[in-house]
Amino acid sequence: DLYLHHAVKLAEALISKATYFRMEEEDLSKNECIGYFTRMTDADLFRWLNSSKIDFVREYASRIRYRRLFKVALSRPLVSFEPDAKKKLESMLGDIKALIEAERDLSEELGSVVLDMVIPELGDKELRKIPLLVGGEQGFDIVSLDETKEGRPLVHILKQQTHTIPSVRVYCEPTIASKVCKRFDEIYPMSDIPSYREDEYDLTEY
Known part of the structure; x- marks a missing residue:
């Protein structure tokens, strides 16, 4: 978190x-x-x-x-965008030149907008194979996390989060937030059927 x-x-x-x-x-x-x-x-x-x-x-x-x-002007999961827009945004991860160019598209004043890709490594593939020592009627045994009754819900949640957590965030001053968000929507259209909940922020407070 x-x-x-x-x-x-x-x-x-x-x-x-x-x-x-x-x-x-x-x-x-x-x-x-x-x-x-x-x-x-x-x-x-x-x-x-x-x-x-x-x-x-x-x-x-x-x-x-x-x-x-700066304040958060916009935060949306990548799954909410049209395929081409999603692909374009994902391509910016780790490419600071592409991010800066995208920021220039959102505001004429260089440095007034910050665009950030949030795609953390959740480690779901590694975690699901963590060996656990468990005991039962037949004695102790070593099993993977995703093979245990207690571990399967955790693995399922991590798998879901690989789709819901990756997001794009736009930061700027509240005075230009509406204009920046409008421009962002023009460049990066969302899919017709929303599969997400857009976060809403009070731009007067952090």
Whole structure:
């Protein structure tokens, strides 16, 4: 739950994107990046980000430091989208350039919108085969989790969550949320038959 919390995911996205633009700004090589980040402490990282000449990079660092994060404008499971839109969104996972380009499509002001893909590794395939020592009338035996009466419901829930948890989230200031959401709906249409419940948020509070 902590990993999936909006504040955690947004802070991760802000740091990742601020760092990406800072690296581009300094035109760092791969070896230079490795050298930088193997030596940096958290304090070093934020000092480095705050020294950027790019306004929103400094803004991102300040938002995290002073807890002035963007608000959640939209959060939808990937299963809610049309196949082409779903495929396009899934392709952005781990591709920061694609995410940044998608953010530019949502707002003309660079850095005013953060788009994040939430597709955690739930480990359902590994968990279902966890060996358990169980006892019965015939003595003790070792069986997989998904072969036990108690384990099958857990495995079933994990399997369901691999379809319901993967989602896309859009963060921005409340003042532009309506415009951003409208643009998002135009670019990424949803399926006709809703198979999800869209989360609703009070953009005045976190």
